[in-house]
Amino acid sequence: MSVAENQAAAGRGSARAVAILSSLGRFLVVAVTTYLGLLAVTFFIGRVIPIDPVLAVLGDRAPTAVVERTRREMGLDLPWIEQFYLYVKAALRGDFGTSVLTTNPVMSDIRRVFPATIELATLGTIIGAVIGVPLGVLAAVKRGSLIDQIARVVGLIGYSVPIFWLGLLGLVLFYAKLQWIAFPARLDVVYEYTFTPITGFYLLDAAIQGQWDVFHDAWRHIVLPAALLGYLSLAYISRMTRSFMLNELAQEYIVAARAKGLSERRIIWGHALRNAAVPMVTVIALSYANLLEGSVLTETVFSWPGIGLYITNSLQNADMNAVLGGTIAIGSVFIAINLLSDLLYRLLDPRTKAG
Amino acid sequence: MSAETIQSRREWLLSDRPASRLQARLGRAYVAWRRFSANRLALVGMLIIIALVAVAALADVLAPYSATVGDLKNARLLAPSAAHWFGTDDLGRDIYSRIVYGARWTLYVVILVAIIAAPIGLLVGTVAGYAGGWTDTILMRITDIFLAFPKLVLALAFVAALGPGIENAVLAIAITSWPPYARIARAETLTVRNSDYIKAVQLMGASPFRIVLRHIMPLCISSLIIRVTLDMAGIILTAAGLGFLGLGAQPPLPEWGAMIASGRRFILDQWWVAAAPGAAILIVSLGFNLLGDGLRDALDPRSGDQ
Amino acid sequence: MSGDTLLEVDDLRVTFPTRTGLVQAVRGVSFSLGRERLGIVGESGSGKSQTGRAIMGLTPPQAEVSARKLAFDGIDLLSISPRERRALRGNRIAMILQDPKYSLDPVMTIGRQIVETLRTHEKVSKAEARERALAMLQAVQIRDPARVFDLYPHEVSGGMGQRAMIAMMLITGPELMIADEPTSALDVTVQLDVLKILDKLVAERGMGLIFISHDLRLVSSFCDRVVVMYAGKVVEQIEASELRDAQHPYTRGLLNCMPRIGFERHPLPVLDRKPEWAA
Ligand SMILES: Nc1ncnc2c1ncn2[C@@H]1O[C@H](COP(=O)(O)OP(=O)(O)O)[C@@H](O)[C@H]1O
Numbered sequence: 004m005s006v007a008e009n010q011a012a013a014g015r016g017s018a019r020a021v022a023i024l025s026s027l028g029r030f031l032v033v034a035v036t037t038y039l040g041l042l043a044v045t046f047f048i049g050r051v052i053p054i055d056p057v058l059a060v061l062g063d064r065a066p067t068a069v070v071e072r073t074r075r076e077m078g079l080d081l082p083w084i085e086q087f088y089l090y091v092k093a094a095l096r097g098d099f100g101t102s103v104l105t106t107n108p109v110m111s112d113i114r115r116v117f118p119a120t121i122e123l124a125t126l127g128t129i130i131g132a133v134i135g136v137p138l139g140v141l142a143a144v145k146r147g148s149l150i151d152q153i154a155r156v157v158g159l160i161g162y163s164v165p166i167f168w169l170g171l172l173g174l175v176l177f178y179a180k181l182q183w184i185a186f187p188a189r190l191d192v193v194y195e196y197t198f199t200p201i202t203g204f205y206l207l208d209a210a211i212q213g214q215w216d217v218f219h220d221a222w223r224h225i226v227l228p229a230a231l232l233g234y235l236s237l238a239y240i241s242r243m244t245r246s247f248m249l250n251e252l253a254q255e256y257i258v259a260a261r262a263k264g265l266s267e268r269r270i271i272w273g274h275a276l277r278n279a280a281v282p283m284v285t286v287i288a289l290s291y292a293n294l295l296e297g298s299v300l301t302e303t304v305f306s307w308p309g310i311g312l313y314i315t316n317s318l319q320n321a322d323m324n325a326v327l328g329g330t331i332a333i334g335s336v337f338i339a340i341n342l343l344s345d346l347l348y349r350l351l352d353p354r355t356k357a358g
Numbered sequence: 359m360s361a362e363t364i365q366s367r368r369e370w371l372l373s374d375r376p377a378s379r380l381q382a383r384l385g386r387a388y389v390a391w392r393r394f395s396a397n398r399l400a401l402v403g404m405l406i407i408i409a410l411v412a413v414a415a416l417a418d419v420l421a422p423y424s425a426t427v428g429d430l431k432n433a434r435l436l437a438p439s440a441a442h443w444f445g446t447d448d449l450g451r452d453i454y455s456r457i458v459y460g461a462r463w464t465l466y467v468v469i470l471v472a473i474i475a476a477p478i479g480l481l482v483g484t485v486a487g488y489a490g491g492w493t494d495t496i497l498m499r500i501t502d503i504f505l506a507f508p509k510l511v512l513a514l515a516f517v518a519a520l521g522p523g524i525e526n527a528v529l530a531i532a533i534t535s536w537p538p539y540a541r542i543a544r545a546e547t548l549t550v551r552n553s554d555y556i557k558a559v560q561l562m563g564a565s566p567f568r569i570v571l572r573h574i575m576p577l578c579i580s581s582l583i584i585r586v587t588l589d590m591a592g593i594i595l596t597a598a599g600l601g602f603l604g605l606g607a608q609p610p611l612p613e614w615g616a617m618i619a620s621g622r623r624f625i626l627d628q629w630w631v632a633a634a635p636g637a638a639i640l641i642v643s644l645g646f647n648l649l650g651d652g653l654r655d656a657l658d659p660r661s662g663d664q
Numbered sequence: 665m666s667g668d669t670l671l672e673v674d675d676l677r678v679t680f681p682t683r684t685g686l687v688q689a690v691r692g693v694s695f696s697l698g699r700e701r702l703g704i705v706g707e708s709g710s711g712k713s714q715t716g717r718a719i720m721g722l723t724p725p726q727a728e729v730s731a732r733k734l735a736f737d738g739i740d741l742l743s744i745s746p747r748e749r750r751a752l753r754g755n756r757i758a759m760i761l762q763d764p765k766y767s768l769d770p771v772m773t774i775g776r777q778i779v780e781t782l783r784t785h786e787k788v789s790k791a792e793a794r795e796r797a798l799a800m801l802q803a804v805q806i807r808d809p810a811r812v813f814d815l816y817p818h819e820v821s822g823g824m825g826q827r828a829m830i831a832m833m834l835i836t837g838p839e840l841m842i843a844d845e846p847t848s849a850l851d852v853t854v855q856l857d858v859l860k861i862l863d864k865l866v867a868e869r870g871m872g873l874i875f876i877s878h879d880l881r882l883v884s885s886f887c888d889r890v891v892v893m894y895a896g897k898v899v900e901q902i903e904a905s906e907l908r909d910a911q912h913p914y915t916r917g918l919l920n921c922m923p924r925i926g927f928e929r930h931p932l933p934v935l936d937r938k939p940e941w942a943a
């Protein structure tokens with residue numbers, strides 16, 4: 004080994020530490036500006052667009068005393084920039100005001116409904132990844148074959164179908180006609196009162212407590228909406244997997260792996276997919292974030308008591324605090340997943356570890 | 359026209375040594391068209407879009423009934439039949455006629471969103487790319503921030519504040535869909551910014567404003583068109599979603615998403631009320647996706663596998 | 665072992681179907697090889713790599729390979745099953761590619777990649793595989809094998825990467841090695857080191873070597889015999905020692921193109937190409 008290489012090796016440790024710190028710093032800057040951007044937009048929507056933000060928050064039937072108090076609380080007599088400062092400060096404390104509809108603080112409402120959405124989106128992403136990744140791999144390996152065509156059509160339809168419509172048709176078929184699944188809700192009414200959730204993820208809670216009848220009931224309620232979201236995510240994941248795999252399979256290290264006498268199976272799953280897995284993490288994370296958003300329409304169709312249904316119910320009742328609080332909640336998680344997936348990408352790829 | 363003249367025309371188009379700029383340009387277009395038309399699915403997509411435009415244009419001829427006024431007394435919630443191909447809705451309106459007229463609203467939404475969002479993105483991207491430095495950093499940071507937002511939820515919040523209606527829905531969708539265009543325009547600008555061609559224009563004393571407007575923007579158009587076409591399906595789906603939630607087009611407009619919403623109440627017994635408009639959305643979105651894929655493969659063969 | 669010939673190639677052809685028609689990358693190449701070092705030279709695109717890959721059985725699936733004879737150690741390579749072919753690859757016939765930056769799997773440590781070759785072809789325990797991989801890294805003159813074993817390809821220099829590549833391909837003790845421009849992507853300063861290591865190992869282990877290069881001088885100093893290719897055909901086969909007396913104008917052209925220290929030549933010679941050589 005040359006002298007230069009030895010020196011480089013010695014310097015690598017500290018260089019890596021610096022690189023990690025600087026990428027962490029960059030990460031924080033991006034996270035903070037993006038979050039401030041989100042708050043700026045919701046501030047704009049809530050305070051700048053409406054002619055009278057107080058009426059937008061309270062509706063026009065509130066008593067004058069309440070209106071006046073709220074006006075002072077919102078600091079509407081202050082300059083814009085100061086108002087925004089107070090807005091950000093409140094938001095950081097988790098204070099998004101009070102919901103007119105539920106009369107609770109918006110934050111406590113969100114805490115109550117968010118687990119339902121997370122449960123749905125998680126299950127959807129698992130379905131999408133478990134089917135989408137192998138489908139994409141097969142489509143790439145057998146490029147131009149029947150399975151590639153099928154994957155393509157399945158994916159294109161996933162990109163083109165209105166999910167709420169598919170959900171309605173699914174209800175007609177699986178609930179009304181075949182009676183395979185339960186009516187739109189999270190649990191049957193019987194269980195609504197007897198079941199005590201722990202984490203808020205009902206499938207998990209039922210399993211922990213060994214209440215398998217509840218588990219079965221929860222499953223019958225979640226399976227269709229989760230399958231639909233899973234389909235959306237499958238369309239995206241399989242398409243991206245195919246594209247990443249085609250890219251990897253064209254690399255020289257694949258020729259080298261063949262020259263080593265490895266089996267095709269080992270080359271595809273052990274080498275090509277391992278390399279594709281690095282960008283796949285980002286794709287799966289993005290698809291998860293998209294499902295959180297997609298849940299707005301799905302939850303409406305399936306009366307699924309998550310954040311999406313919360314937002315649409317609030318919309319129908321002109322409950323602006325709740326709408327914007329929900330928007331910030333989904334936006335924050337969405338942004339966090341985006342940024343974390345970027346960070347994860349850096350951690351997973353040995354090439355970017357050093358910088 | 360004889361086979362021979364066709365043959366020689368093809369040779370002229372495919373010449374390795376085009377004699378004029380026009381010949382080179384036509385030749386490239388011809389090659390792209392051949393690649394595009396060899397892709398059967400892309401042709402299907404194009405046919406769907408042509409059909410959409412034709413239906414929208416000829417709605418008055420094609421629709422046998424009014425889109426907004428129904429026969430409340432005799433024609434409520436009829437199943438599909440020869441008189442009413444897709445049945446009738448709860449107000450006795452012919453669903454087929456409403457879908458035909460709905461094509462107009464679909465086109466209205468995608469065209470308006472495209473002509474609002476694409477120029478914003480083009481402007482932001484080319485200015486950022488050409489100016490560089492702090493301008494670039496700030497503009498791109500803003501773009502990235504918008505890119506990191508959940509689009510549908512943000513559009514929902516916008517419409518909630520602006521008030522429901524198809525114009526506000528268009529505005530909300532446009533506000534959330536320009537960032538990818540800015541990124542594309544910036545990338546294209548960066549590749550040409552330091553080219554000899556732009557240098558020559560600079561030496562001739564053209565102002566930055568003129569250079570961006572006359573020389574850089576036109577170079578970004580083709581990749582922008584591909585991207586906009588690929589986004590059309592997403593725009594249609596978002597607009598339909600807003601319509602479904604009652605935030606987009608308001609009754610009695612025959613907008614497809616709103617039609618599904620009104621059919622939702624009868625979904626278990628009169629499923630056709632919601633089925634037909636959803637199928638229309640699916641077909642048109644599919645058409646745009648197929649067309650966009652085909653365009654991308656034809657104009658940018660490198661990304662064909664992506 | 666059947667006699668002295670390790671590899672027999674007779675009228676090898678590789679044809680690619682493309683949009684514009686058939687492209688004949690290799691058009692009737694013939695040569696045979698014992699336990700010696702054979703060089704294949706020719707300009708870029710002359711079909712050297714495709715010849716090497718056809719022998720390995722690594723021709724892209726859309727291409728067509730045919731030959732009157734393509735035999736390794738008496739085994740007819742074109743008639744055996746893909747599975748049998750794979751058992752030969754990396755085991756008895758190995759190949760080194762041009763650029764370690766691209767030919768090593770970027771997300772797998774060097775050690776695991778070497779062990780993988782070994783364990784694909786021999787039933788050995790994990791511990792033994794590791795020992796042998798470390799020994800092999802030592803054999804390609806890597807000073808600190810235990811450290812390099814756990815490094816990722818991007819963490820080592822090009823010269824070291826290529827040594828790791830050699831280790832990965834030699835660990836099973838192949839009888840024939842195809843080295844496709846093994847030093848072209850490396851810094852000039854380490855090219856010679858890598859060549860020396862390769863030369864030593866080939867000599868010690870009594871392997872046959874096909875050394876592919878566009879650099880006639882390198883090939884002539886390194887090989888026993890030289891095959892000169894042009895447009896998919898062999899235009900001349902010659903002992904390296906007799907290269908100075910090469911008859912074919914293309915070979916002479918390649919020779920003349922090589923810069924010689926101390927001579928300034930103006931204008932620089934241009935490589936002559938005549939369509940009839942390819943006929
Ligand atoms: N995948 C392919 N499709 C079509 N033609 C190819 C392909 N790969 C190689 N060729 C053709 O084969 C010829 C020989 O290539 P190659 O053996 O790589 O040349 P060399 O190694 O001598 O530079 C090239 O001229 C090229 O046109």
Ligand SMILES: [Mg+2]
Pocket residue numbers: 709712713
């Ligand atoms: Mg080569």
